[in-house]
Amino acid sequence: MKDSRIHMVADHAIRPQAEDVIFGLAARAAQAVEAHGKDAVINATIGTLLEDDGSLVAFKTVYNTLKELGNSEIASYADLPGEPAFLEAAVKAAFGSYKPEGIVRAVATPGGTGAIRHSIANFTNPGDTVITANWYWQPYQTICDESGRKLDNYNLFTPEGQFDYNSFEECFLKHLNKQKRILAIFNTPAHNPTGFTMSDAEWEKVLKLIRTCAEDGENRIVILCDIAYIDFAGENARSFMPQFSGLPENCLALFAYSASKSYTMYGLRNGAIICVTPSEEIASEFFYSCAFSNRGIWSNGTRGAMAVIAKIYGNEDLYNEVESERNHYRALLKVRGDAFMNAAKEAGIPLTNYCGGFFVSVPYSNPRELCDKLIEDNVYTVPLQKGIRLAICATNEEKSAKMPFAIKKALEELKK
């Protein structure tokens, strides 16, 4: 039966008119705080780093620098591909001392999201299937939908909690053989939503497969590393990067770099898409393709935010101050992670393999049910496809240590 309503948007742009799940849960958590007081409620739905008292962490070093900028440094348009000094700094910020060998170029984007969008829209064909793990950041699906692409998943974890290489290989080959072109998104280190970090040995296997597949010169293989949480992923978070050195020409490595978490710049919309390739020509093609997309979608980026990052990388003292402030919060997050993991061990609840970062996940067959059960105990979490996500970035040590026991209780009650 034909839909009798008048649609003014084109058919492909008719979207569900539903409340965003996370937003709805965050609102319910806020109501619970009103009713029961802050201490009685655990709100683990929020994706930003909070102080122990629940206020947002905004690095003083970053915001002092922003507010000291001349007005016109904030007011001016940025260069379409991004301010050159920012792009240089973004490459340093992304790779640290682990920059792969090859030609590296960057284009500014509004946060990591813009970088993922350009990767999907410019490096796949309409209707193509993009692949990522079956624990994934939900907006990957939204970005694919918006661009008219599909998303397929491989199994992320072996029963032992390691990277399920065999499942990845099967999914990768299936779509590569069909499309002769593939974009595989990896969210690592400190994966959202599980906190999992692929080991260097796991990366080695992935890159070996990719090099083998590249022997068919018709194949086009694009690996996108979403490194949004890299600065909260613990030591050696960048040690996998040099493996992208010396790729064959028909393999392209992309990095979605975000200043959101690394510099608490969530609301300033600042990030970059960075490529690594052995070929000047391919780097140049990448650059002009993404700069064109900037112009044709959101124009240029947030100038003041770019200027701040450029200043941080242009001034050693300031750089050290930012590092020191971030180290304080890294330690804070580690305390919460340890508190959660120790309590989880004690409580004996199922867990995915948390290595670091903002989130922990608990696998469960009916996530919504577990989420609702926890709400009865004033614990607010986010239901995903394969379990629930807990934002330890937003819960202090005490609350982080409480959550595993609340989960244990909920799981037991659900078993009855």
Place this chain on the structure above:
Amino acid sequence: MKDSRIHMVADHAIRPQAEDVIFGLAARAAQAVEAHGKDAVINATIGTLLEDDGSLVAFKTVYNTLKELGNSEIASYADLPGEPAFLEAAVKAAFGSYKPEGIVRAVATPGGTGAIRHSIANFTNPGDTVITANWYWQPYQTICDESGRKLDNYNLFTPEGQFDYNSFEECFLKHLNKQKRILAIFNTPAHNPTGFTMSDAEWEKVLKLIRTCAEDGENRIVILCDIAYIDFAGENARSFMPQFSGLPENCLALFAYSASKSYTMYGLRNGAIICVTPSEEIASEFFYSCAFSNRGIWSNGTRGAMAVIAKIYGNEDLYNEVESERNHYRALLKVRGDAFMNAAKEAGIPLTNYCGGFFVSVPYSNPRELCDKLIEDNVYTVPLQKGIRLAICATNEEKSAKMPFAIKKALEELKK
């Protein structure tokens, strides 16, 4: 012959690897200033409002407000569709006291560009043709290209310099009859690149046609008003807006609202797409479609910039201070416009119908030739399809008055 190079971007995303024309000319102008001194060079390529001394205008009232925001008010993510207080303010800022009757909803976008992108991508089908006048802001073409749409043009001016309604009607009907869906972009008041403002009577004819075409219930008619320059368009710039009251359900009015020029927020990427429709359902569909696109492309917008606009509209004193600062610059721009137009009359050069705003245009059959000839005289302008654009927003009174004579001289030399 098949292209033998390895392309890593998908075919649709291979873009020209050419220097941006305006950027290139601006760079040459900067070199000329180095060589000959500021006074000897007229740089009329820049699209932002400059002080008489050539420095950028950044409203003190706006940037003081920004810098007084708490850090976390800048650092936080904004709501995906935009902060509610900002969206309310943006509607007030867009319409003033001329808000059309109907259901009005807004979604935040990065400047006007994001609003135009959503209009094109969500309200037309892939492959469709969007229409606008033959003097137009070049990025309309880029946005269409990026989204896989085409752009067709009607003739903007009658020989008398008025809106060429007949040409518009022909183009509009041609594509509407073929597509049963059309998006027509109007850049008015104070059109970029000519400064032309459609009169209320001209709008009346356009809206009469649209209402007639809406009698075919299968037609979907979307009118996008790009009002980027509305706050520098002189008195009564909004008087056309109430004509969008009481449209048929299958006609949708969209407004691309930008804070870039109105609040000198170019580099903060702040704007909104606003709809006017008689139907709650269509407004809701618009809202969810555009909010979904936000999530799937750039995520949320610049929180601090939204907060500033919300504060301005929430505080009468601050509002009046901003108005008063803007009035000063409106007057400055008017002085330049008058100086240019008086000199143009004296010099007797051809002109398009300038009514207000940042730009004036001179029609000429070989724009690049005229542009190059003017460079010999150290006058830098932007070549378009049908003439050259002069940014009086960037040239002081003296230089504005000089340009027509430089153009006269150049035209005479080209005639030889």
